Amino acid sequence: MPPKYYAPKGGHPGQDQLLTDRAVFTEAYAVIPRGTMRDIVTSFLPHWSETRAWILARPLGGFAETFSQYIVEVSPGGGSDRPDTDPAAQSVIFVVEGEAALTFSGVTHRMEPGGYAYLPAGLDWSLKNTGAEAVRFHWVRKAYQAVDGIDAPEPFVTNETEIAPNPMPGTDGRWATTRFVDPEDLRHDMHVNIVTFEPGGVIPFMETHVMEHGLYVLEGKAVYRLNRDWVEVEAGDFMWLRAFCPQACYAGGPGRFRYLLYKDVNRHAPLQSPLRIG
Template structure:
């Protein structure tokens, strides 16, 4: 018996289009008090959004701050047509961003320098950095855009912009897993200037999170490759490439990678800051 060969690296994107009238409506989409699952089958043309000052671009808004749910971030999938993009993409001067390209190519310009990003390309863009973006190619480009308001700390400098590709970042194996569970970390966890991490988590077939993680960090998880059974609060939910999971703070979570290929997802989490307290005493 031989192992099933793993396909070349590919990043799942939205399906788009519109299902036929004959399709059964039952799906895996769910929104609860602790988590939401947006499966790839509901990311259709009819739910896209358009933004001011963006040319030939549409977006699937996967997450936005909701009072009483997840409150720290927003996450979009952008589809930029050839010639599209923006000279004023970020309307909030206090918002930092991460871009991760899954198809096509874009050019991000910052401080007069052009940075080409192809599939696997990653950019960290500090708050107020004044970046621009364009699709200079002849095919549509698809990318994730994660946004979070930066929480500055007196005495700590703000982090600088950087551009890379996941192929240039070695995954770090979780202790005791023989490399079957690993994280591609684009930022050093000990760098306290950063108040969010956007990483890639990889599980080999059969690997798992062997306990119910329950913690303060909010999560956005977009499945890039493979499939798994994911524990979300009290439920086990089957997910696959193209699905998005949205978790509020303290939602218990675990997973089991079902194979036959590796299971990989893009992960957002808020980190490195005190819990904000309401009000105060004079």
């Protein structure tokens, strides 16, 4: 069946509603439920018109430090010819609702739901909403870590429907990853993938690793183990994990559980010893 994705619409709850929710921020992880993505917490972005953004993650000392992640909503006629003024920032765009025109290197690409674009640092690009409805997309940004002797990656545009998911070994297809970049391509220092669990699928051990994560639930629901806690998550929720946070999940159904996953990869751990700095 075709993919479907949850996208926030904003608004505000009524005065008669309880404030209790699943939002939590700990020393190891944060959960930002979809119910917190209201009008009052949106931001406007420089050089963007008819646009607002929910900023889900940004580098934060002592927590996750490598990336930012937004959900961007562009109304008809809006967009930007100067979307990012940071020349070191590389980007991934993933469209969850609506249509956009993404232009770089003299070519315009029509971005529909499931559309994925990798935009390397220093690329001159623009994005416009030329349709009649709002377009909503994830925008993941990371400062590119260049390595002597390794070329910078090239921009590309694709759609997740064009890429076959890669089943994890020994899972009978219950756990699969849609990879947009070859894991062995050392030009890339971040991956933004889609992870899919069929009902009953699990991560059968407590993953504990150096990669930071941003996980946005595109579809379904599950229980996720984060550090010492089990938390329930559903479509529209965002999880933000610092390095080495233990993690696992169980997808109980009734439908698929899918999320967009960021992680930093393929680089040496930076050494910031005072002896080296001095």
